[in-house]
Amino acid sequence: MSIALSEQEIIRRESLQQLRALGINPYPAEEYKVTAFAQDITDNFATFPNTYKNVTIAGRIMTRRIMGSASFAEIQDSTGRMQIYLKRDDICPGEDKTLYNTVFKKLLDIGDYVGIKGYVFLTQTGEISVHVQELTILSKSLKPLPVVKRDEEGNIHDGFTDPEMRYRQRYVDLTVNPEFKQIFIKRSKVISAMRNYFNNQGWMEVETPILQPVHGGAAARPFGTHHNTLDMPLFLRIANELYLKRLIVAGFDGVYEFGKMFRNEGMDRTHNPEFTAMEIYVAYKDYIWMMAMVEECLEEVARAVHGIAAVQVGANEINFAGPYTRLTMYESILKYTGIDVSAMDEAGLRETCADLKIEVDATMGKGKLIDEIFSAKVEASLIQPTYITDYPIEMTPLAKKHRTKDGLVERFELFVNGKEIANAYSELNDPIDQRERLEEQLILAGRGDDEAMAMDDDFLRALEYGMPPTSGLGIGIDRLVMLLTNQSTIQEVLFFPQMRPEKKAKVVTADDFINIGVPAEWVPVLNKMGFNTVEELKAGNPNKVFNDLGGMRKKLKLEITMPAKEVVMAWFE
């Protein structure tokens, strides 16, 4: 329960009571049949004025401009805002002007949901508006919304901008900053466009376990939990790769899954503990085929979101139409540093890192050293979509060895705007090779590499039955959406980014006060007066507390019975 309501909240609760006293239900149960939307009226009234002679719209009151017996207000529905015009004698044709004078002017507030029936017209200043003939209260709002003002140029004046509040109270954010809804609408389009593309190819959407006994398929620290009935530890998945491959073993030609992954690691503007990944596996294909598929798919996604294949991201215009540049990892390092690392051994790589002032540590093997050079010197330069191919075998235990190049695997990552967006392999389907590669990971783990991958015996058993040659792809959906919506933080593309819990107002339970004889309805008043614990109250002056209670009652216009003086005195014994 809320303690210590603000002045405005108390006033709204009083308005609620007054509405009930007038016989108006502030939270009616009946369906309200909406026949029109703000956006549609705005777009089409000029062309088809006759179709808007009797409309019903519903939404929140967002602004009010009251001028005596006539008023303008703006209603916000899911599509936008619509100005409404209320005239006292139109909504109150008889003698009783309560609906206008009391209900609309006094008891309704910004944030309340109302429904209106009326006709669309053009004001003298030329704004499309609805002339209200009937007003219905649909839901009363008890907390004041921040009022964001916009002028004619669209400048925002009193913005609701604090990121902490925007993320914690996304419902307020999207109400008063509706332009942010576009990000989430585009996010939805990204996913549905990709899903449509896959379905059109005949591939099947599947669901695989989120609770896993072994957290395989990637290298990351997991979240752990416990199943009571089975009395066993379980992990939230860090990846679903090994399960999707089991389905390829099972005989499906193409399977894909959009799903949340969970990694118990740091949080920053590109990492949230839970994030959405799309993984797809297609039998009888290889990573070269996959590059062409990704080009076609992403172009379609970009067109679905923007209508064209080019997307403005920060200062760069990024073109998702293929084909994309392809560089091997060694070529890319040569291109951006002038150094050929392709023939270097571990000692040579360490020396190169030292020359380039890249920090390394003793646990890093050859593959990891090359990755460090790449991350430090190449990644940020890859603005237009670029495939980096043919990675060192050491860092990629689930990819097939390269068909011609020793020491490399058939893998590509897609980089866009300096960041990795997708990762794909010709999947390793040789069960003996796979077992050896996972055993090497165990050795790395023993050396202190906590990113090393875990052994999964059931997955190896599945491979031993036989998996067809397969290409697999993973795409980080959140980061793709960030790109396609020109956002630089992951929080902006997640409805509810992870946050630390809000500090609870040190609310001592009301019971403590009730136990010493304070009536329940007076506990919030004592809190409001600054007494948050019984001890604090007892340290106070009983006579002053009694007098102040009366003062608060008057000040807050509380309609609760004043406790007798001897009752108050008893609190202090």
Added chain:
RNA sequence: GACUUGGUAGCUCAGCUGGUAGAGCAACUGACUCUUAAUCAGUGGGUCGAGGGUUCGAACCCCUCCCAGGUCACCA
């Protein structure tokens, strides 16, 4: 995790060298029948993130902690 910036009214923010907590919007009272960042007159509203310390006196100085942003580190 390190460094850094911030946390003051419902919202956005001022607040000087430590000396009675301010503005705009929102709210309340009143005026106003085409306004649109409506206007005009008036009024109320604060645990200055929390706790300790220094001081005659702390929003301000010191310490500890909490929350958020940024940068870096870590992390495919």
